[in-house]
Amino acid sequence: MTVANDTPAIRIQGLKKRYGAGDTAVDALKGVDMTVAPGEVVGLIGPSGSGKSTLLKCLGAVIEPTAGRMEISGEAIYDDGWKLDDLRALRRDRIGFIFQAPYLISFLDVTDNVALLPMLAGARNADARARARELLDALDVGHRAAARISQLSGGEQQRVAIARALANRPPVILADEPTAPLDSERALTVVRILNGMAAKFQAAIIVVTHDEKIIPTFRRLYHIRDGKTHEEPGEGRAP
Amino acid sequence: MINLAGRDILNGWGKFAFTGVGLGLLIGVTLSMAGIYRGMVEDATVLIDGSGADLWVVQQGTLGPYAEPSSLRDDVVRSIAGLPGVAGAGNVAYLTMQVSHGTGEARVMLVGFEHGRPGEPDHLVAGRPVTRGHYEAVADEKSGLKVGERVRIRRHDYEVVGLTRRMVSASGDPMLFVPLKDAQEVQFLKDNDTLVNERARTAANPAFNRPGVPGLLEAVQASQAQSRQVNSVLVRLAPGADADTVAENIRRWKRLQAYTKAQMEEILVAKLIATSSRQIAMFLVILSVVSAAIVAFIIYTLTVNKVREIAVLKLIGATNATIGGMILQQALGLGLIGFVVGRIVAGLWAPIFPKYVLLIPGDAARGFAAVMVICALASVVAIRAALKVDPAEAIGG
Numbered sequence: 245m246t247v248a249n250d251t252p253a254i255r256i257q258g259l260k261k262r263y264g265a266g267d268t269a270v271d272a273l274k275g276v277d278m279t280v281a282p283g284e285v286v287g288l289i290g291p292s293g294s295g296k297s298t299l300l301k302c303l304g305a306v307i308e309p310t311a312g313r314m315e316i317s318g319e320a321i322y323d324d325g326w327k328l329d330d331l332r333a334l335r336r337d338r339i340g341f342i343f344q345a346p347y348l349i350s351f352l353d354v355t356d357n358v359a360l361l362p363m364l365a366g367a368r369n370a371d372a373r374a375r376a377r378e379l380l381d382a383l384d385v386g387h388r389a390a391a392r393i394s395q396l397s398g399g400e401q402q403r404v405a406i407a408r409a410l411a412n413r414p415p416v417i418l419a420d421e422p423t424a425p426l427d428s429e430r431a432l433t434v435v436r437i438l439n440g441m442a443a444k445f446q447a448a449i450i451v452v453t454h455d456e457k458i459i460p461t462f463r464r465l466y467h468i469r470d471g472k473t474h475e476e477p478g479e480g481r482a483p
Numbered sequence: 484m485i486n487l488a489g490r491d492i493l494n495g496w497g498k499f500a501f502t503g504v505g506l507g508l509l510i511g512v513t514l515s516m517a518g519i520y521r522g523m524v525e526d527a528t529v530l531i532d533g534s535g536a537d538l539w540v541v542q543q544g545t546l547g548p549y550a551e552p553s554s555l556r557d558d559v560v561r562s563i564a565g566l567p568g569v570a571g572a573g574n575v576a577y578l579t580m581q582v583s584h585g586t587g588e589a590r591v592m593l594v595g596f597e598h599g600r601p602g603e604p605d606h607l608v609a610g611r612p613v614t615r616g617h618y619e620a621v622a623d624e625k626s627g628l629k630v631g632e633r634v635r636i637r638r639h640d641y642e643v644v645g646l647t648r649r650m651v652s653a654s655g656d657p658m659l660f661v662p663l664k665d666a667q668e669v670q671f672l673k674d675n676d677t678l679v680n681e682r683a684r685t686a687a688n689p690a691f692n693r694p695g696v697p698g699l700l701e702a703v704q705a706s707q708a709q710s711r712q713v714n715s716v717l718v719r720l721a722p723g724a725d726a727d728t729v730a731e732n733i734r735r736w737k738r739l740q741a742y743t744k745a746q747m748e749e750i751l752v753a754k755l756i757a758t759s760s761r762q763i764a765m766f767l768v769i770l771s772v773v774s775a776a777i778v779a780f781i782i783y784t785l786t787v788n789k790v791r792e793i794a795v796l797k798l799i800g801a802t803n804a805t806i807g808g809m810i811l812q813q814a815l816g817l818g819l820i821g822f823v824v825g826r827i828v829a830g831l832w833a834p835i836f837p838k839y840v841l842l843i844p845g846d847a848a849r850g851f852a853a854v855m856v857i858c859a860l861a862s863v864v865a866i867r868a869a870l871k872v873d874p875a876e877a878i879g880g
Contacts, residue, residue, distance in 0.1 A: 304878060
């Protein structure tokens, strides 16, 4: 992996999340630390209920942590409280999401699924569509640009979802089990694509996964257990 | 920015179109109900305008001749015709009855009129006016009668010599114009058994069958066999005459009731068809509520089926306004399709209704506005549901 500069794309320090209060309170995150450099792809692994999804939701600014600090590209977005008023704009402009299922918008065609993000950010339709086609070409699905989502294979849909995540050139991409529904070959292809996109766009990608097929491909892993992360070196095999 | 609502509609246009057509049929019924009310008002207006009268003179203390029974002697017309400001006056008799003709029966309002006087139908669409003193008729074309056809009224056959258009009673029955004498006979004609019975009773009454008074019994019996009554006298005013002044003179000096055109419209619209219009208004309210419930249910269902997509949209930065706008536009789109379909079907089935259905552009415009408002309100439930969707639902766990 190449690292563009010394400022981490993501830095998390002592992040905590407590659900509920009193006797029924559950501490899902008990002080998570994590640092990911621009252009780096790291794996986040752990058993069910260990706090992976909670961490992802905190990183994605869809739930509010209880304590700690989060920075994106050196800017504090959370420091014992949100530092930004517009979390929607944060998610739109600075965080890309890739889900277990592609969750594409079924009533939009392939191009507009990708172009929607730049459009939401205020880009002109023609510019947004040009950017979408560029990304689709880069992900080898440019030939399906006018297709409806229902006409795509599972692998093609996942590539379109990756293109959508990259559409606003965010510094951070959160991928939630992106290879779960895919066979080995396609899963490794997706990892290859993620690695390529991370390098090309200098995006930090956190991949939450259970998938034994792709875990050896990460150079760095965060193992989350009982609400705490433990950094481990990965094998870094070529996917 | 992409029009999300439009794309969603295009994507599932079949489902949307069928739903719109279903809603359109309901809106068509609603527009037809409004058209029926307008038709009733129009019928009343045409009834008044078509009579050619400026004043209606009726029995004192009645709302006749259309809203209540009224009975006047037929020689009253002469004294009214001599009043200042009166250009002409004519007797008219009205009665609603069933008549038979070659191909079946028809319910009509029989109108007895005097030739050349107010009350005579002046616009014919076929044939000629009544010229003979008896057994000729002019029929409204809605009766289904044709020129040359013979129609049976009580004991006599009448030849239809002309046809009018849009001459119907306040309850929508087509008019059948016959000479006044014929109408009086029809109105007060007794059957033979009754005549024999009444003659016997009169003969047995010592007051009418006095010895030494020749001709008294015959005179009484003759008076019982004929009628000199009419329902109303229609008055046409001289140019420049004031209707209220002439009406007041008739009320004061003739001990009769006289209504101006405006007062007769008030009687017909505000009194005679008031209950019907309230009935229709109730239907309109119910249909509006049902339409709103249907739109709300459909839009809510469409929204609930897109919860995951809405969660993704919110997660990737779509604003509440974008999502709410999408749902609102879909509701309005559904309303637009429904209104267009409704207006078309209302126009198509209006001629089939037995009563006149008048669809006026103003009602259509108000209906369109109402549909849009109802659809907008109906989308509120779905919008609330969409805004409650947590973007975290797009992320597993």
